[in-house]
Amino acid sequence: MSATLREAVAAHFKAHPNQWVSAYTLMEIGGRMAWRTRVSDVRRMGLTIENQVQRDGAGVAQSFYRYVPPVVLKQAGLFTEVA
Numbered sequence: 001m002s003a004t005l006r007e008a009v010a011a012h013f014k015a016h017p018n019q020w021v022s023a024y025t026l027m028e029i030g031g032r033m034a035w036r037t038r039v040s041d042v043r044r045m046g047l048t049i050e051n052q053v054q055r056d057g058a059g060v061a062q063s064f065y066r067y068v069p070p071v072v073l074k075q076a077g078l079f080t081e082v083a
Contacts, residue, residue: 005030009038010045013067020052020064039065 009030012021023035030038043049048068053061 005034006038006041006045009035010042010047013042013047013049013065017067017069020066023063023065026065 009026012025012029026035026039029035039049048070050066050068052064054064055061
């Protein structure tokens with residue numbers, strides 16, 4: 001596993017909290033063939049990454065991901081700290 005690519009994807013998410021990032025952007029950052037693995041790695045680092053799929057009029061799907069910081073999850077009542 002490339003820590004450099006993993007860290008680059010994590011840094012991008014952290015720099016753009018709550019903003020949807022296209023799979024194409026993640027491909028450029030995390031590597032064309034490994035970006036999905038990098039997103040999975042970032043999730044294992046403890047970041048909450050959400051996913052959504054949008055389809056255009058022709059039915060072509062595009063994936064988007066976003067990082068939701070703990071403070072947002074806590075405000076929504078979806079995050080509890082473990083003692």
